Amino acid sequence: CVPLTSSKPRAMVVRAGIPRSIPDADLDPDSHAPRGLDAPSAPPTVDESSQESEVVSDVSSDETSPWGLLERTPSERSLSSSPEPPEEEVVSLTLDDGAWPGVEGWSTRTVGERRRPPSLDHLDRRDNAKLAAVFQPRNTRRFVTDDGGEPKRKGLTSKQWLLCISALSFCWMLVTTFAAPPLGANSGKGGEMCAGTPTAGAMCLCPRETVCATRWHEVAFLVLARASAYFDYPMYMLLFLSKCHNLRGALHRTYLGEWLPIDSAHHLHAFAGAFVSAEIVWHSFWHMMRWGVGGDIQFLWRHRTGVTGLISLICTPLIAYPMMFQRLKKSIPYERRKAMHYLSAVWGLSIMFHAPATNIFWVMGACVFLYLGDWLVGYFVGTFYCPTLMMTPLGESAVEIVFEHPRGFVNHGSNYVYLCLPWLGKAEWHAFSLYAHPTLENHSSVCVAKLGDWTEALHRAVPVPTARPGWVYGPHPSPFSGATQAESMVCVASGIGITPTLGTVGFLAGSRRVNVVWMCRQPDLIEYFLRTVPFSDNAWTIIFYTGKRKLILSEEPFIQNPRILLLRGRPDLRQLILDIMHACETGGDLPRATLDKAREMHRETFRCDAMEKFEALMERLQLTYSDQQLFRRAMHCTVMTAHELGKDVDEVDEVTLEGFARFVSETSKVPGLLNEKELESVFSRYGFSRDGFLRKEQFTLRRYSHNIDVQESHQKAAQLKRMVSLLVSEGNAIMRNTERDYGDWQILYCGGTAAVVRMVKEMHDELGVGVSIESFNW
Incomplete structure (x- = not known):
């Protein structure tokens, strides 16, 4: 209306x-x-x-x-x-x-x-x-094109291109197997090696002793083995080229980046790795079957082809399976899985020398040595020492690490870095999404969630804000780097997955509509990023809070940007994304039900009385600090305030009202959380003496019965102003045709929820929207 x-x-x-x-x-x-x-x-x-x-x-x-x-x-x-x-x-x-x-x-x-x-x-x-x-209809469930058919596609995906190239390699296998020499291995009816064999007079596939099929079943075994190997040759190459981080970063910033699937390199790597892990077993099985029935099984340990094949067969499950299967991924620590993954260098060398009579030595050799060269370049040139990493714990859930850019380090937006903290482990490198610090120039940040052994050790080592040294390797382009291809986008994040979204918001908010949907149960993350990050005012930022603790927020960001919505619970994500795209395309608003829920959450967060705000603040602080540390912080605020007011510091032996006000302001980091009248009210309800200031029963369990007068304590009427501004869109929006094409939209997701991944892929298939998925769940 x-x-x-x-x-x-x-x-x-x-x-x-x-x-x-x-x-x-x-x-x-x-x-x-x-x-x-x-x-x-x-x-x-x-x-x-x-x-x-x-x-x-x-x-x-x-x-x-x-x-x-x-x-x-x-x-x-x-x-x-x-x-x-x-x-x-x-x-x-x-x-x-x-x-x-x-x-x-x-x-x-x-x-x-x-x-x-x-x-x-x-x-x-x-x-x-x-x-x-x-x-417009709200309950959109499926996209239908103008002609009622499937949505138009822009072309083959990167995986489909890879399979097409593998199919061409398979065709080349048919040529090299059945064509006459020197192009192929079939010496024809006159082959001396096949004289008197069942295949004599038809074909003779016996170019060398390890590849000799003189019976029809051996021919079948040979074709099955060679078909799998040739089909996977492009994937062998991709496994190494996709992990040339420095080469990918350099190519991403050139015109060649338009033609190469750099943004999806990791997903292609995982896809090819799963394919190759099955193919190696298939290939080895048929070769051993052929050798076994022909009485040549000794080739497996006496010939270079058999030995190198056996090495690759043993290394493959150690390299791939711990990264592929969730049960192994959970039971084996990341450091051990990564160490086993480095066996890929041994695997690549064994493939190089597996078939010396073919060109695999030069093809695989180029890829393996390019990978090793890229690693050396990154080790000596692309790794930066940061003497000061400023680390701030964000409650119990995460630690923010901020560093000044070393000389030569450039944050291009939507990147990730590898981080090494020598005081936790000199040989451990972990990948984290990088985003520009919202307030410090020439600084970048990463946010480390407590998910594994290394991150838990970091949280234990940083109980309070501190500064320590470390090493940074990167930055490297992430899947979100391709977001510039779309005019409008919806960035979906769960939990700590908001960090790559922040890089996209900071990099593209001035030229694109970067809508954000964030589902998070960690209140400290929501409080920190709403306090520090200026989200775009020409797009929707919708945050779904699923935690239990009351949020400590400033109302100012919501007043300045009415398109920031805070809701409680979990969304119908598919429908919400469609509603966002619909609202942006028409210049309208989100459904009334969504706005009503946001209004209810807004009232719950900002229309509470002073005691509720203070108790929520203390609940948050006691997750990080002990009562003794809080008391010392309050006393320090009292001493500093007395010094600024010119009072005798030696006479300060208890927390004063002025010191209490400073304590609330500094610890909450929310300007105007409590006004002067509210501070006096809260202060009068507690006995602030040195002996009883921060007792647990006072600050965590004590509750008071009091009347809440929201109308009297808040005269801004920001709720009404905000909702009216939502209903009346800014600018002159032009009514568009109701039949829309979402081809210029892109959905970016960072997180590990399998249901969300399936949902965004389905939307890609049905609506034709672009999809980029980033996850460091390695």
């Missing part, structure tokens, strides 16, 4: 196009709209002068209606499902005015004659956009 300028209710007639007929099989059983319909077939029009319809019934919720805020009656459903549905429907609305736009009544529709829609020139453009947002 949109606010009207008149002081009394007015009737409006809205004409909305009827969607084209769709078979019953495509109907969503939970709604009365087709699953495949994303919008009405024609934009709604408004006629404020019509008085033909009257209000018949009210609708109080839009959640059950696929038509946004409109509810269809049973008679209308029967009409809309008839063989020849009407072309238009006339809807009469009565809206009342005021600071908060309200709906006095929503009428049932009457099917009228087809009439020419009135002109919209007399309406403001933003009202048109608002009506487009309100009357």
Whole structure:
């Protein structure tokens, strides 16, 4: 709904196009709209002068209606499902005015004659956009293109290209196997090695002793073995080239980056690794079967081909399986899994010398030595020593590490780095997403969540803010580096996965619409990033808090940027992403149900009394500091305040009101958390003496019965102002065609939730949106 300028209710007639007929099989059983319909077939029009319809019934919720805020009656459903549905429907609305736009009544529709829609020139453009947002269907479940078919694709994916190249390599295997020498191994009917064998007179595949098939079953075994090897040769190369971090970073900043799948290098590496781990077993099995039935099994330990093949067969499960299977990944520490992964160098060398008569030595040799050379360059040139890493614990969940850029270090945005802390382990390197520090120039940050042995050791070593030295290797392009290809994007993050999103927001917020959906249960992370990161004001930032502790936040970011929403619980992520894309495309708002939940959370967070705020602050502080440390901090604040006021510091032996105010301001890091009156109220409720200032029973268990007067303590009316600004979009939004193409959108996800990964991949297949997934769950 949109606010009207008149002081009394007015009737409006809205004409909305009827969607084209769709078979019953495509109907969503939970709604009365087709699953495949994303919008009405024609934009709604408004006629404020019509008085033909009257209000018949009210609708109080839009959640059950696929038509946004409109509810269809049973008679209308029967009409809309008839063989020849009407072309238009006339809807009469009565809206009342005021600071908060309200709906006095929503009428049932009457099917009228087809009439020419009135002109919209007399309406403001933003009202048109608002009506487009309100009357679009909300329960979109599936995207349907204009022709009713599958969405158009931009081309083959990187994995499909890899499989195509592998297929070409397989075709080359057929040539080298069955063609005559010197191109192939088939010496034909006159092959001396095949004289008197079952294959004599037809073919002779016996170019060397280890590759000699003189019986038809041996020919079959040989073809099966060679087919798998040749098909995987491009994947062998990719396994090493995808981990040339410095080479990838250099190519990413050149024109060649447009042609190479640099952003998806790690995903291709994992895909190829899984493929090769199965192929090695297949290849070895058929060769050993052929040698065994032919009486040549001694080649396995006497010939170079057999020995190198056996080495690669033994190394493959040690390299791949601990990284592939979740049970092994959880039971084997990361450091051991990574150490076993370095056996890939031995594996690559064994493949080089496996078949000396072919070109595999030069092909694999180039890739292996390029990988080793890249590693040496990174070790001596791309690794930077940082004498001061500023580390700040963020409650019990994470540690923020901030460092000044060393000479030669450049943060290009959407990167990641490897971090080594020698005082925790000189040989341990761990990957973390990098983002520019929001307030310190020429500084970058990483956020380390407590997830494993090394991160738990870091949390134990940094109980309070401190500074220690360390090494940084990088930066390297992450999957989020390709976000520049899209005009608009939705960054989905869970927990600590917000960090690569912050790099994208800081890098692209000025030129792109970077919407953020963040699901997090760690209150310290939400408090820290809302306090320090300026999220984009031309896109939506929606945070879903799933934790239990009360949040300690400043209301200022929400007042300055009304598109920052804080909600409690978990979202219907698919529907929320569709709502965000819909709102951005039409210039409208999110569904009313979402805004209502945000308003409720806003009231819960900011409309509490002083005691609740202070108790929530103490609850947060006691997760990091002991009572003795808090008492010393409060005494220090009292001494500093007394010194600034010119008082005798020696006479300060207890926490004063001024020191208490400074203590609250410094520990909460939220300006104006408690005003002067609230500070006095809280201070008077406690006995602030040296003996009883920070007893546990006082600050964690004690509760008071008191009256809360939200209206008196908060006169800003920020809630009303914020919600009104949400309902009335800024700027002149132009009503767009209701049939939209999401090809210019991209969904970026960082996290380890398998259900979310499946969901965004399904949206890629159905809507044609780009998808980038980043995860360091190695």
